[in-house]
Amino acid sequence: MHRYRFGIEEEYFLVNRQSAAPRSELPKPYMAAAQKRLGERLTTEILQSQIEVATPPLTSSADALAELTHYRAVLTEVGKDHGVGIIAAGTHPLAQPQQQRMTRKRRYSKVISDLGMVGLGNPISGLHVHVEVPEPDLRVEIMHRLVPFLPLLLALSTSSPFWCGYPTGLLGYRNAANDALPRTGFPEMFRNLSEYETYVKTLVDAGIITNATYVWWALRPSLQHPTLELRITDCCTAIADSVAIAALFRALVRHAVHHPELNATYSAVHRALVEENRWRAQRYGTDGTYIDLVSFEPVSFRSWLDSVIAMVAPHVDHLGIEDDIQHLKSIPKRGTSAHLQLEYFRGLRKFGHSPREAISDVTKWLRTSTEAGDFTARGSEPKAQAVRQPLTDLV
Template sequence: MNEANRFGIEEEYFLSDAGSRGIVRKVSPKFFAAVQDAFPDEVQREMLQSQIEVATPICESMAQARHSLSTLRKGLAGLALEHEMLLLACGTHPSAVWSRQRATEATRYDQIMRDLQMLGSRNQLCGLHIHVEVKDEDERIRLMVRILPFLPLLLALSTSSPFWQGQRTGLMGYRLSAYAELPRTGLPELFADAADYRSYVETLVAAGAIKDASYIWWAIRPSDKHPTLELRIADSCTRLDDTLAIAALYRCLIRHLQRRRGLNAELTPAARAIAAENIWRAQRYGIHGGLICGESRTMRSVPSLIDELLGDLADDAAALGCKAELSHCRTLAAKGTSADVQLAVFEEARARAGGQAAGLAAVVDWLASETRLDGVALSPGWQPAMRGAA
């Protein structure tokens, strides 16, 4: 396989208390020691102690990515249970309260928290990040701009954050609304060329505003560490099949844009503004509200847009060996995302048990079972099987 098609996936997860179903404020060092023993290279801590991130190795096939992420999810979820915690893949925790969070002690995170102040504590959000290799730096920067109109679809298919601070938000993807409080987020600007982008970064670094380009947190960005273009707009996907579908769609889009050099080559400020409006619509409605088509000046349904796009990407999917994963995008567009299931679980449990807390607890249980890949919800009287003297 052509090396330019290589990719990697990063997933962020919440650590939830298995008894209360609430967030974990402080995680036992024994848990992190066990994680380090089991996954010395694939797992790292996040800015808040209630979060953890995994990363696949460099992958050349979707089968490699599936094997890596399923191993990581099952292994981490098992270790979490042994330490009385649940592992949750979702954009926001259904009931967590940001003011009760503790930051992870690390030099980088200490610096970020000093800069962001309260906004750092409110960054109780988990995303899905997908890296696709594009070796030429100038090409990465051009692709970053050209792919902007497709980002709302990628967000709509990933929505998994309908709750915030124990409340229904009315949005399918609230995560980006909270994330937008941070500086250097949202859509990148329409840089004239690669030199224009580099001038922007170099100016911020020289002035002391940021240490390096890793402090730029746009919805898509050239990676500061790898020769990749990093997608960051997606919520952390609860179901592994959803993660792989979005990864396949993103990979195919990168290849498609590289083959069709004229597509979105002259993106206008108006087109960027329409993309921003569509991102809002994806946040608000997920797959249900429709997105604005600039060419026809009409509202198009997400299923129809996905169906048309997947037809355009058929050759790319065949070349990349990801037809099955890409086709799952149609299922997502037709049957719903994690946010749809969370809301259905919440309403059913609230009606049955008669309360908001019961509904939120049921959502946490569903998230945990899907993240573990076993589909088994914990019973209310669950007790962990602790390992030795741990």
């Protein structure tokens, strides 16, 4: 019986432990001490201000939660000795693109040589989820049919409302920034593995890319693993959010394998509507309305989530992810990290903090929340807290 093993990768920003300001240079003693504890589970990223952790292949959400909790605990413990903290969010609220520095590796040098400022000026962090697919030839077909669900997964993860010290008006600005790179966004409409391999081979033969890892789609077949890799999601501040989103993606993959009719008639019209849904996920997240691809009518996020959960119910039982699904239902009520960041920011502004002071406090709170693995108390927040209001939505 195929177990649909999965793995989770989280990208973190490295920050000054006191101010939570981003560190443009990777502290080598800190990295050496952390890698001594975490080994291959910890790697560098293209920018020195970021690192990545990756779980081994897993079969249970409980194990995923334990792994990610351990990684963050180790990074926090080591960081106390080196004045370094970590932040899990799609963007660092104060990071400045022009201050970023490349990690010295041959692969990264080639990427930056090709991308220029687009590569260096892109400090964003994602949640990546790999799910094992039983038949390699099915990965591209399943990828094609799962694209309509990507905006829903993105909306659940939004954690990037700020960019360069300013509120963007979006809950998920990371994807907007990521669009500056080539070979990003939704995968092309390849219907089988042969078409996908022809595409990659053509780019490799032309000297444009070295291999398929330079294809940075929101959902892609992995080159190193027998998996589909979800990449559209922001890095989640709360570990339980990451694990629950991974669980839903795992259930969707299993459902797509067992139901070949799912989105089998996905067309150019559907793709255009899904692109609109992606924009709405970036802008409004769980507060938005979306286009239903069957009725072509608007539907609230909560109704959409409920219908998807009902669709994958048999797989929820099979995979043992009932608790994760219950957690997912709580996210729209509580708000994503982006909602909570903005609430804190607005509350501080209401009580006289300057924009810079307010964002600085939000950033410090993101550090403590990241390292705790869940949202912590807001130490400097005024007693009268702002009540969360859905963002204004237009259909």
